[in-house]
Amino acid sequence: MKSSRRCAPLSELTPSVPASSIIEDLEDLYENAPCGYLSLEPGGRIFKVNKTLCNWTGYGPEELLGKRLHHLLNIAGRMFYETHIAPLLRMQGFFHEVALDLVTAKGDLLPMIVNAAERRDSEGKPISTRITFLRATERRRYERELLDARDQSRSQEAAARASLTSERETSELREQFIAVLGHDLRNPLASISAGARILLRKPKDETETKVLQMMETTVLRMAGLIDNVLDFARGRLGGGITLSRNADTSIEPVLQQVVDELRTAMPDRRIESDFRITQPINCDRTRLGQLVSNLLGNALTHGAPDKPVLVRALTDNGMFELSVSNAGEPISAEAMEHLFQPFFRGRVRASLQGLGLGLHIASEIARAHEGTLTVKSDSEETRFTFLMPLRI
Amino acid sequence: MNVSARNNVRINGSGEKAMVFAHGFGCDQNMWRFVEPAFRNSFRTVLFDHVGAGGSDLSKYDPVKYGSLSGYADDLIEIGRELDLKDAVFVGHSVSAMIGILASLKAPGLFSSLVLVGPSARYIDDGDYRGGFSANQIEELLEFLEANHMGWSAQMAPAIMGNADRPELGEELTNSFCRTDPDIAKHFARVTFTSDNRDDLAKVTTPTLVLQCSEDIIASTEVGEYVQRRIPGSKLVILNATGHCPNLSAPDEVIAAMRAFV
Numbered sequence: 001m002k003s004s005r006r007c008a009p010l011s012e013l014t015p016s017v018p019a020s021s022i023i024e025d026l027e028d029l030y031e032n033a034p035c036g037y038l039s040l041e042p043g044g045r046i047f048k049v050n051k052t053l054c055n056w057t058g059y060g061p062e063e064l065l066g067k068r069l070h071h072l073l074n075i076a077g078r079m080f081y082e083t084h085i086a087p088l089l090r091m092q093g094f095f096h097e098v099a100l101d102l103v104t105a106k107g108d109l110l111p112m113i114v115n116a117a118e119r120r121d122s123e124g125k126p127i128s129t130r131i132t133f134l135r136a137t138e139r140r141r142y143e144r145e146l147l148d149a150r151d152q153s154r155s156q157e158a159a160a161r162a163s164l165t166s167e168r169e170t171s172e173l174r175e176q177f178i179a180v181l182g183h184d185l186r187n188p189l190a191s192i193s194a195g196a197r198i199l200l201r202k203p204k205d206e207t208e209t210k211v212l213q214m215m216e217t218t219v220l221r222m223a224g225l226i227d228n229v230l231d232f233a234r235g236r237l238g239g240g241i242t243l244s245r246n247a248d249t250s251i252e253p254v255l256q257q258v259v260d261e262l263r264t265a266m267p268d269r270r271i272e273s274d275f276r277i278t279q280p281i282n283c284d285r286t287r288l289g290q291l292v293s294n295l296l297g298n299a300l301t302h303g304a305p306d307k308p309v310l311v312r313a314l315t316d317n318g319m320f321e322l323s324v325s326n327a328g329e330p331i332s333a334e335a336m337e338h339l340f341q342p343f344f345r346g347r348v349r350a351s352l353q354g355l356g357l358g359l360h361i362a363s364e365i366a367r368a369h370e371g372t373l374t375v376k377s378d379s380e381e382t383r384f385t386f387l388m389p390l391r392i
Numbered sequence: 393m394n395v396s397a398r399n400n401v402r403i404n405g406s407g408e409k410a411m412v413f414a415h416g417f418g419c420d421q422n423m424w425r426f427v428e429p430a431f432r433n434s435f436r437t438v439l440f441d442h443v444g445a446g447g448s449d450l451s452k453y454d455p456v457k458y459g460s461l462s463g464y465a466d467d468l469i470e471i472g473r474e475l476d477l478k479d480a481v482f483v484g485h486s487v488s489a490m491i492g493i494l495a496s497l498k499a500p501g502l503f504s505s506l507v508l509v510g511p512s513a514r515y516i517d518d519g520d521y522r523g524g525f526s527a528n529q530i531e532e533l534l535e536f537l538e539a540n541h542m543g544w545s546a547q548m549a550p551a552i553m554g555n556a557d558r559p560e561l562g563e564e565l566t567n568s569f570c571r572t573d574p575d576i577a578k579h580f581a582r583v584t585f586t587s588d589n590r591d592d593l594a595k596v597t598t599p600t601l602v603l604q605c606s607e608d609i610i611a612s613t614e615v616g617e618y619v620q621r622r623i624p625g626s627k628l629v630i631l632n633a634t635g636h637c638p639n640l641s642a643p644d645e646v647i648a649a650m651r652a653f654v
Contacts, residue, residue: 044634070609075529076536082610082636083418083486084540084570090640091422091569099540147538 036112036133042126044068044086053133058105069131072102074109085116089129093118099140102133111140174233182230186223193219217265224293228357231290231364232342241361241368247282254289255313255322262296269300270308279315279390283369288322291365291373294358295324295384302346303382304328318390320371325383331375339375362386395474399440399467400447403475405432409504410477411654412438414468416486416510417584419570420446423485426643431650435481440471442488444576446569453576461487461587465494472502479504481654485639486510486610487584489619494589496598506600507650510636511619512611514588521590524612530585537578593622600626601653603638603646610636627653 030037036053040046049064057064057072064071070078077100088095094117101109116131196215204212231241252275259273292311299309303326313322331339331346338344340363345356359373362384366373371388395401402421405411411431413424421439428437441448442464457463468491472480482503484492489511496503515523516530572580600623604616613630620628629649633642 074532075525076532078609079533080536080540082608083416086635087419087423087637087640088570090637091419091425101536 038064038069038131038133040069040129040131042128046071047128056104056110056133056135057102063105074101074103077101077103089116089118090126093120099136099143100133111136113139178230178233182226185226189219189222189226213265213267220261220265221297224290224297224358227290228294228361231361232357241287241364243284243287243368245282245284247280249285250277251281251283251285251288252277252313254285255292255311258289258293258296259311262293262300266300269305271296271300271311272308273311274313276314277320279320281315281320281388281390283320283388284365287365287368291362291386292322292324294362295386298358298384299324299326299382302326302328315390320388320390321385322387323383323385325381327381330379331377331382336375336377340373359384395467395470398443398449398452399471400449401471401475402439403436404428404439405435405437407433407435409435410438410475410480411435412440412468412472412477412480412482412503414440414482414484414488414492415442415445416484416488417580418486422446422569423637423639424483427483427639427646427650430643430647438471438475438477438480442580443467444580445572450573450576453573455579458579458583460583461491461494461589464488464491465498468492468495469499469502472499477502481505481507483507483650484509484511486512486636487587490587490589490592493592493596497592497595500597503598505654506596506598507603507653508600508619509603509639509646510605510608510611510616511602512615513590513593513619513622515585515610516588518588521618522612522614524609524615525585530582533585534578534581537581538574540574590622593619594624596623596626601649602626602628603649604628604630605633605635605638606630607634608636 031051033050033052036056037048037050038046038053039048046064046067046069049061051061054061054064059072069081073081080100085095085098094115096115098114098116100112100114102112104110112133113136114131114133116129118129119127121127192215196212196219200209200212200216255275256273259271262269263271296309296311303309307327309324309326311322311324313320315321335344335346340359342360343356344359363373366386366388369388371386373384373386376383376385400421411428413421413428415421415423420441424439428439431437443458444450444453454463457466471477472495478501480503482492482496482505484490484507486509489506489508490513492503492506492508496506512523514521515525516527517523517525600620602616602620602623604611604613604620606613608616616630617628620626631638631642631645631649633645635641638646
């Protein structure tokens with residue numbers, strides 16, 4: 001295949017012009033070649049130079065003959081010549097594609113690409129060195145731009161990497177902070193709660209009972225707030241809500257415990273429950289406990305105090321449905337829009353004001369279970385419904 | 393750590409005494425190809441590449457360690473230890489002259505004599521001291537080196553490195569003797585040309601020969617004379633050879649001067 005692509009002889013390509021009629025004027029080729037020529041004695045002195053190079057540099061031949069190549073180089077070029085080019089010439093007998101700047105008679109720099117070859121005798125001793133110069137202004141400019149672009153991207157990369165590292169460190173610090181904070185906040189709360197329970201078991205008057213019950217409520221609310229705050233912080237910092245699902249253990253005792261806790265804490269309120277769970281639910285039990293606790297807390301805060309709050313949970317049609325409903329003022333259309341956004345707080349009295357994270361976290365827990373949390377609110381009742389598929 | 397591989401150490405010749413050749417800034421151990429064979433009859437000759445040059449292990453290039461000539465001197469001492477060298481002759485070209493001096497001061501007994509070819513204790517002028525260059529000119533050189541990659545490309549590196557023997561020069565390996573990673577070349581140039589070892593000269597106790605070229609723009613005769621004057625008991629030979637690399641341009645003259653000394 002390759003042989004058929006070989007170039008045809010010149011005579012075949014140009015039959016009308018006999019090859020013999022074209023005679024190259026070698027003297028003119030040397031003097032006026034489209035490149036500069038220069039020859040050095042073994043001692044490094046210039047003994048021949050062509051017109052092209054003279055024209056480019058602005059020197060007459062008589063000004064260059066007998067001089068060293070250094071005469072046409074700046075200091076950097078001379079140093080480079082001495083440390084790289086001269087040794088290369090002696091070692092390999094030639095060099096190719098070296099970038100040099102020639103200094104003109106006027107002092108301007110002329111970027112060049114330079115090739116050179118030593119002419120040696122039969123013993124390998126140098127007779128002369130022939131050097132060819134090609135102008136390379138555009139090419140050098142382009143190379144300069146490439147180098148600049150590379151340097152710029154390197155420094156940008158370094159900066160980005162540095163900021164990423166510091167961001168990672170900060171984020172790690174935050175994670176640790178959240179973990180420590182959670183631990184430190186929960187522990188004292190647990191001891192208050194334990195203390196209140198011990199006192200509740202002892203005989204006491206009505207006021208004392210009330211105070212202790214209030215303490216229980218507050219502790220419960222406080223624990224819920226801490227959970228929500230920590231979850232929110234984690235979610236915002238990239239950790240998200242993580243689940244540890246378990247389909248083998250029933251969810252019902254968890255729901256019952258949440259209801260019982262709130263009943264104990266708020267004996268004045270009626271909380272009715274209706275659990276009809278007949279199938280295993282592949283869910284994070286602690287998280288669903290948190291969800292129902294948030295919804296229930298919300299209903300008790302905003303619902304009519306004299307009406308019961310109803311917690312319902314059932315499995316049906318391959319779905320798990322959990323709802324919390326209360327009577328009372330319906331949620332306004334305006335509030336409806338922002339209900340699940342963090343830090344949204346409905347209008348209640350200051351002592352009951354939360355952080356506005358409860359419904360947000362509940363909806364995030366729902367989302368993590370590939371489920372939904374929706375709300376329906378009218379003058380009859382306000383109902384939050386969590387719905388999740390059983391088989392995921 | 394394998395020092396011999398790191399520094400691409402090559403050993404030739406036979407003899408009780410060793411002669412260690414160290415190349416300067418720019419190329420590699422091939423700088424000695426016309427001089428070293430002349431000493432194989434009477435010496436065990438040791439050639440090596442500084443880390444970053446020639447066939448050395450580029451992965452060992454540590455900008456901190458090689459941020460001063462002292463790091464290179466440590467390598468030289470390690471080579472000496474690995475080869476169990478004692479009272480060797482050290483032959484250092486250009487910047488390696490100072491590297492050899494530093495090694496001789498750090499490891500007494502390693503070298504019994506020093507041959508310094510084209511040495512300079514400081515390249516940049518300083519008050520009355522004439523090193524030959526201004527600080528600006530050195531900066532120009534560093535910029536210049538960036539433009540002159542000598543055909544270096546990251547893709548070529550394995551071919552160059554895997555060819556430490558270089559039996560024949562393929563077209564691929566054109567310029568390879570003097571080809572270095574441009575970043576390393578620039579760093580070595582900075583370390584070399586901003587070094588100042590004038591205070592170390594007077595501490596030298598090893599017999600020393602300074603070989604000085606005529607018309608050397610890197611290390612002028614004045615600089616060579618300064619080095620000789622400061623090293624107690626040292627000798628100076630001014631060569632007829634011109635330029636900075638008499639080991640390549642006038643090997644016979646260099647060999648003769650060295651023979652007369654060792």
